[in-house]
Amino acid sequence: YLSGEHFTCPKCEEEQPCEVYSRVVGYLRPVGQWNAGKKAEYSERVTFSAGKQSKPVSIAAS
16 A cells, blocks of 8 residues: 555556546545535645654643
């Protein structure tokens, strides 16, 4: 499994057709079938990774 979007073969470096699936409104669907607004939102997505926190997070009592 290769995470992310890859449009070239990792073995031969040849460009391959690629259908990317992602979650939209709770369902996994091919991004190519989304409407223009959802495609624009998808292109603006940012990937985050959970790393170590430098200090504990405190929750204020209400």
